[in-house]
Amino acid sequence: MITIDSKQIKLQIWDTAGQEAFRSITRSYYRGAAGALLVYDITRRETFNHLTTWLEDARQHSNSNMVIMLIGNKSDLDSRREVRREEGEAFAREHGLVFMETSAKTAANVEEAFINTAKEIYEKIQEGVFDINNEANGIKIGPQHSPTSPGGLAGTGGQGSAQGGGCC
Amino acid sequence: MVTSDSDTDFESADEELDRNRPPKKDSRVTYWTSSTVDSESDDDAEYFQRPLYKSSNWQRRKTARSNVTTGQETLVSDKDDKIAGNVKGDDNVHMVKSIETFNNQEDTSPIELKKSLCLTSSISVKDKNAQFMADDSLIVKSDDTMSKMEAKAEKTSEITQQRNSSHQLGTKKLATKITKDSNEESTECLNKKSLQSTCKDTKCELQKNNQSTDDECKPTGTNDLSEMDMPEELKSNKKFKEVFQPEGWEGLENDIELPDELMEEKLEPVLERLSVANKEPESPLGNWSSWGNWDVTTLLNTATASVSTLTTRVSQGLTLLEDTIGIQDSRELAEIKQDETAVLDDADSETREKENQSYSTFGFGNLISGVSSITKLVESTGKEFTSKVMTGGLDTLEAIGKKTMEVLQDGDPGLKKKRAFFMNEPEKPNLSQILREAKEKAEIEQKTIEERQLARKVHFESLFDDYQGLVHLEALEILSKQSSMKIQQYLIELDANELTSVQETLEEIKQLCNLNDIDDEDNKNNKDLKDKLESACHDLGVDITYEKLYNVWIETKSYLTSSLTDTDQEIFQNAISTLAQFTAFSIERFHKTAELLLIKERRSTVNEADALVQLTNILSDQINLLANSFYDTLRQLAETVEKPNNIEANLERISSEACNANSYIQDAFKLLIPILQVGAI
Numbered sequence: 001m002i003t004i005d006s007k008q009i010k011l012q013i014w015d016t017a018g019q020e021a022f023r024s025i026t027r028s029y030y031r032g033a034a035g036a037l038l039v040y041d042i043t044r045r046e047t048f049n050h051l052t053t054w055l056e057d058a059r060q061h062s063n064s065n066m067v068i069m070l071i072g073n074k075s076d077l078d079s080r081r082e083v084r085r086e087e088g089e090a091f092a093r094e095h096g097l098v099f100m101e102t103s104a105k106t107a108a109n110v111e112e113a114f115i116n117t118a119k120e121i122y123e124k125i126q127e128g129v130f131d132i133n134n135e136a137n138g139i140k141i142g143p144q145h146s147p148t149s150p151g152g153l154a155g156t157g158g159q160g161s162a163q164g165g166g167c168c
Numbered sequence: 169m170v171t172s173d174s175d176t177d178f179e180s181a182d183e184e185l186d187r188n189r190p191p192k193k194d195s196r197v198t199y200w201t202s203s204t205v206d207s208e209s210d211d212d213a214e215y216f217q218r219p220l221y222k223s224s225n226w227q228r229r230k231t232a233r234s235n236v237t238t239g240q241e242t243l244v245s246d247k248d249d250k251i252a253g254n255v256k257g258d259d260n261v262h263m264v265k266s267i268e269t270f271n272n273q274e275d276t277s278p279i280e281l282k283k284s285l286c287l288t289s290s291i292s293v294k295d296k297n298a299q300f301m302a303d304d305s306l307i308v309k310s311d312d313t314m315s316k317m318e319a320k321a322e323k324t325s326e327i328t329q330q331r332n333s334s335h336q337l338g339t340k341k342l343a344t345k346i347t348k349d350s351n352e353e354s355t356e357c358l359n360k361k362s363l364q365s366t367c368k369d370t371k372c373e374l375q376k377n378n379q380s381t382d383d384e385c386k387p388t389g390t391n392d393l394s395e396m397d398m399p400e401e402l403k404s405n406k407k408f409k410e411v412f413q414p415e416g417w418e419g420l421e422n423d424i425e426l427p428d429e430l431m432e433e434k435l436e437p438v439l440e441r442l443s444v445a446n447k448e449p450e451s452p453l454g455n456w457s458s459w460g461n462w463d464v465t466t467l468l469n470t471a472t473a474s475v476s477t478l479t480t481r482v483s484q485g486l487t488l489l490e491d492t493i494g495i496q497d498s499r500e501l502a503e504i505k506q507d508e509t510a511v512l513d514d515a516d517s518e519t520r521e522k523e524n525q526s527y528s529t530f531g532f533g534n535l536i537s538g539v540s541s542i543t544k545l546v547e548s549t550g551k552e553f554t555s556k557v558m559t560g561g562l563d564t565l566e567a568i569g570k571k572t573m574e575v576l577q578d579g580d581p582g583l584k585k586k587r588a589f590f591m592n593e594p595e596k597p598n599l600s601q602i603l604r605e606a607k608e609k610a611e612i613e614q615k616t617i618e619e620r621q622l623a624r625k626v627h628f629e630s631l632f633d634d635y636q637g638l639v640h641l642e643a644l645e646i647l648s649k650q651s652s653m654k655i656q657q658y659l660i661e662l663d664a665n666e667l668t669s670v671q672e673t674l675e676e677i678k679q680l681c682n683l684n685d686i687d688d689e690d691n692k693n694n695k696d697l698k699d700k701l702e703s704a705c706h707d708l709g710v711d712i713t714y715e716k717l718y719n720v721w722i723e724t725k726s727y728l729t730s731s732l733t734d735t736d737q738e739i740f741q742n743a744i745s746t747l748a749q750f751t752a753f754s755i756e757r758f759h760k761t762a763e764l765l766l767i768k769e770r771r772s773t774v775n776e777a778d779a780l781v782q783l784t785n786i787l788s789d790q791i792n793l794l795a796n797s798f799y800d801t802l803r804q805l806a807e808t809v810e811k812p813n814n815i816e817a818n819l820e821r822i823s824s825e826a827c828n829a830n831s832y833i834q835d836a837f838k839l840l841i842p843i844l845q846v847g848a849i
Contacts, residue, residue: 012639021767028650029643 002115004122011118027061034130034139035067035117040088042072042101043080048087055095065129067120069098071113076103626744628825632832637752640759641832644839647762651842658849674845680777681841683784683834697721700786707779709772710764714783716753720746721790728797736805740818743798744825750794751829754787758836762843771847780844784837788830795826 001010014033016026030036036058040047051070058068070092072083085101092099098116102109121139124130130139577583624630632638655674659667701714724746734742761783765776799822806815 012642014639014643017763019767022763025647025763025766028646032646 002118004115004119007122009118009122011114013114023057027057030058030061030066031063033062033066034121035069036062037069037071037113037117038097039071039073040083041074042083042085042088043074043077045082048072048083048091051091055097065124067098067117067124068095069100069113069117069120070095072099072101073104075101075108076106625741626821628744628748628828631745631748632752635749635752637748637755637832640752640756641836641839644755644759644762644836647759647766648839648842651766651846654846655842655849670849673848677773677777677845677848678841680774681781681837681844683781683788683837697786697790701783704779704782704786707775707782708761708765709770709775709779710761710768712757712761712764714757717750717757717787717790720750720753721794724794724797728801736802736815736818739798739802739805740815740822743795743802743818743822746794746798747791747822747825747829750787750791751832754833755836758833758840762840765840765843765847768847773844773848776847777844780837780840784833787833791826791829791833795822795829798822 001008003009014029016022016029018026038051038054038058040051042048055068058066070088072085072088088101089099091097098120100109100113100116102113104110121130125139576586580586659670662670698715698718701718705712705714727742727746761780765771799819802815802819802822806819
């Protein structure tokens with residue numbers, strides 16, 4: 001439950017498995033999601049390399065307006081960094097994503113990652129990009145009044161941001 | 169002519185009287201003015217009486233002006249005055265008639281009294297008045313004043329002698345007016361039917377009447393008498409006083425009663441109705457027993473008007489005095505008067521507002537402030553006559569008035585705030601009402617917030633959501649839908665034979681998932697929950713544990729064995745919370761199970777279905793067990809606690825929420841069926 005622009009927004013977050021075996025299931029969740037966090041591990045280059053396929057998957061199975069955040073996790077392990085921050089920024093710019101580096105371990109930017117995603121979604125709603133009356137977009141109007149309430153977010157990628165480690 | 173104007177005023181007043189409407193109070197206003205004018209005469213008692221007389225407000229300005237003009241005119245021409253007096257006398261007769269028609273009981277005694285007073289302005293009357301004054305408890309230090317009065321009387325006599333020639337005319341007019349006023353008053357009182365006030369008035373009048381009537385002729389020839397007697401009265405300086413005193417007397421009585429009533433009974437209602445009263449000035453009469461026909465508004469109006477009229481009248485009286493004494497030209501007088509009245513009008517408006525405010529804030533304030541203004545007036549007049557008689561009582565009254573104004577203006581210089589609040593927005597409810605409403609609103613809000621928070625604590629759905637139950641249920645739904653779609657797509661691609669066989673298989677799976685045909689629960693109940701869950705998970709063929717649920721159960725068990733310190737409400741909250749938590753975890757497990765089943769490479773649908781049925785039943789049983797545990801604990805508590813009703817309701821809630829939780833689990837289980845079926849294809 002977060003508040004943006006004095007409006008209460010409830011985020012419904014699913015942590016999807018990053019394993020290849022679960023990809024089909026993960027695809028199920030894309031539909032009806034308003035946003036996604038694509039998470040890679042800055043200490044493992046291969047997770048970064050897999051981003052393209054995940055992004056394609058997400059774009060393919062989701063609403064074209066879905067907000068996608070690119071998250072470089074484990075920013076606390078800067079000494080073991082394999083993917084430079086600039087690379088992540090460049091990838092995000094190239095694909096129209098919002099980029100952030102986070103650390104699930106120190107909780108750095110974790111909250112911000114979700115809030116920024118929600119803000120993006122909220123802005124899109126304000127712009128009229130999302131049809132808030134169509135629940136297939138993953139957006140439901142709350143019981144009280146505010147135009148937005150739950151934004152279904154599929155946190156996808158190498159791993160759930162909170163759990164650390166993962167594949168891809 | 170000016171006199172005619174005054175007559176018209178009186179006539180209008182008469183009409184008002186006939187209607188029995190509150191507006192009649194104008195007549196009283198005239199009283200006031202006359203009395204103030206009369207202030208020339210030295211009696212203190214009169215002055216006191218007048219201030220109390222606030223109730224007679226109405227159109228004072230009109231009357232005051234008319235009086236002024238009449239005074240001037242009287243100076244100019246005696247004939248006019250006489251005519252006016254005649255006309256007035258006629259009016260008086262009319263008035264009397266109307267009064268008689270209204271109240272036979274009252275008889276003509278009040279009228280007669282007034283007439284006698286007006287017509288025959290005798291020294292005896294004066295004396296009586298003085299007596300009345302002395303008797304009156306309200307007149308503070310009356311004894312002192314009396315002694316002073318005598319000294320003043322001498323001075324005044326000199327002055328009056330000088331003035332007599334010119335004065336007489338003015339006095340005549342005034343007297344006649346006064347008489348009319350008094351008549352009107354009586355009629356008003358009658359109309360109002362305010363028993364108390366009328367009674368007192370009539371008493372006073374009767375007394376006066378008796379005295380006066382004895383000395384003088386009968387009132388039958390009122391008109392003639394008025395003309396005839398007037399000169400005599402005028403000759404004697406005391407006429408004014410006499411004439412006015414009865415009125416002031418009456419006024420005193422009325423005033424005294426009014427504030428008491430206000431204080432006792434009507435103060436609150438008056439305040440509350442202030443706003444309303446403005447809206448409907450002609451609001452129903454007779455609600456107020458003592459006030460009779462008077463509205464709240466009229467009361468206020470009269471109160472304020474009386475003050476203003478008082479001031480105007482005083483000015484008039486002063487000017488008149490000047491006229492008589494200094495023998496100024498009527499034109500000069502007129503100019504002066506106009507100037508004065510203009511200034512006074514301004515002052516009046518202010519005083520009126522203030523009066524209203526004070527009245528609204530507290531009914532008694534009006535009285536005091538009125539008194540203060542009156543005392544000031546008296547002082548001013550006293551300067552003219554160098555009458556120090558009143559000073560003692562006046563000082564006291566003035567002190568009271570000043571103090572009152574100080575209190576009123578405390579933190580509100582010029583009473584601007586209060587004025588703005590009460591005067592400019594008549595539709596606005598009064599302050600106390602607003603405060604009360606605000607307080608109630610705040611209390612209600614606070615209450616609703618607390619209730620909502622409390623309700624949320626025992627609201628199953630909210631807690632279920634808090635424990636992420638809904639998120640997983642929705643995810644499970646998505647998976648279930650996807651599986652169903654897959655099945656449908658698969659079926660579409662099949663030919664008829666395959667279709668029927670596949671459909672049969674799907675139907676068999678459904679049959680396997682029938683939750684009702686499991687009755688060997690009792691045997692399983694002997695086993696530990698953890699063992700049961702583990703065995704079920706093993707049958708599923710998936711790497712999943714239901715330890716979370718087991719932990720919830722363990723926690724609950726330990727809580728229930730040590731929950732003796734908690735209140736029944738806390739136990740109830742815990743029960744609902746535990747049920748929600750257990751249900752949410754079950755759903756989460758089902759969701760996870762579904763995911764795992766979907767990615768399972770080798771599906772053994774029958775085993776999975778059997779395991780899931782087992783799991784579902786275990787979970788359902790566990791929910792019932794949880795609910796029963798709490799139920800028993802609470803029931804034990806209910807036997808020891810005095811207020812079992814609340815607990816009974818909570819027990820019912822626990823039962824119903826347990827059903828609710830079971831239905832959630834069974835719904836989730838049904839969502840699993842397509843996932844099982846997909847595995848069979």
